[in-house]
Amino acid sequence: MLNRLQESDIKLLRVFYAVASCNGFTAAEPVLRMQRPNISAAIKKLEERLDLVLCHRGRGGFQMTKEGEVVFQETKRIFNSFDNFVFNLKSLHDDYSGHITLVMMAGLPLSYHLAVSKAVKSTMKKFNDIHVNIQTRLYNEVEHVALSGECHLVLSTYDMVKPESVTFHPVEVTCSGRLYCAPSHPLAKYREGLPSSVNIEDYPAIGISGLSSANYISEDTRMAIQT
Incomplete structure (x- = not known):
């Protein structure tokens, strides 16, 4: 059982986070730039460290266990805290860096996609150490990821509840489609x-x-x- 989090554990958690986010070992290979045997070995080592079975893999495909889901959610919170710490620290020197997670509602019109593309390109050109992770989610999942702290930004046409913990900004983009x-x-x-x-x-x-x-x-x- 894990009693203290070590640097090596953080590396293993990053592997697990990528596999869980990509919903499989194969899909996580290009994200991690690791081969499947190495990914599998890292997950096995993490399971030994935690004394938990995090996921099932085999002919039935990749599937997380209930314990794996809990570890995944906690890992999200850890990495979001890390990213926010680095981002806020760098902002003191006007030298922004870190990972930004943007969740877009699935099915948004082309004009929204083009606006996001333009904004992300401009940001990455201005700040060389900014990494952007764009995810698409179904409309009924968007509110959850915004309120749970799984991402930094959400782009959606879904009329969400407006709690004090979320800041809303209107997007000045007109949309048309067929x-x-x-x-x-x-x-x-x-x-x-x-x-x-x-x-x-x-x-x-x-x-x-x-x-x-x-x-x-x-x-x-x-x-x-x-x-």
């Missing part, structure tokens, strides 16, 4: 536009076209994009 639906959908017959008598809210499963997270920023090793 509605899409299956050929069998009642609205599919309106190919040239919807008449004024049609109320979209009366119809289920309406989506707005946009880009996948892979199109945010390409060929930048400081980017980590998870979906």
Whole structure:
């Protein structure tokens, strides 16, 4: 059982954090820049240190245990505290560095994606030691990650509860997109536009076209994009 956190434990927790965030060993390889056998060995060593089984891996795929979920959430809090400490310390010298985690609601229009791409590129160009981690989450998960402290910024059109612990900033970005639906959908017959008598809210499963997270920023090793 772990009685005191050592530097080697922090390294093992970072491996576990990446594997859990990527939901698998294979997906975590490019993030960690480690091969699967080394990742597996690190997880096994961490489990021995904690005297816990953190995850199951095999033919059934990757799956965290209940104990693993708890360790994952606590690890998030530890690393967020580390990042905030470094970020605040560097800000005293106007030399910002560290990791910024931005969570975007899945399905946002193209204009939002382009605005994020422009802002992230500008930030990373100005500060050479800023690393950006962009994640996409379903609309019903966005509020949870904002309130739990799992990320630094959230971009969403979802009308969240506004607690004092979260600061809201309106994004001055207009958005437009095309509605899409299956050929069998009642609205599919309106190919040239919807008449004024049609109320979209009366119809289920309406989506707005946009880009996948892979199109945010390409060929930048400081980017980590998870979906």
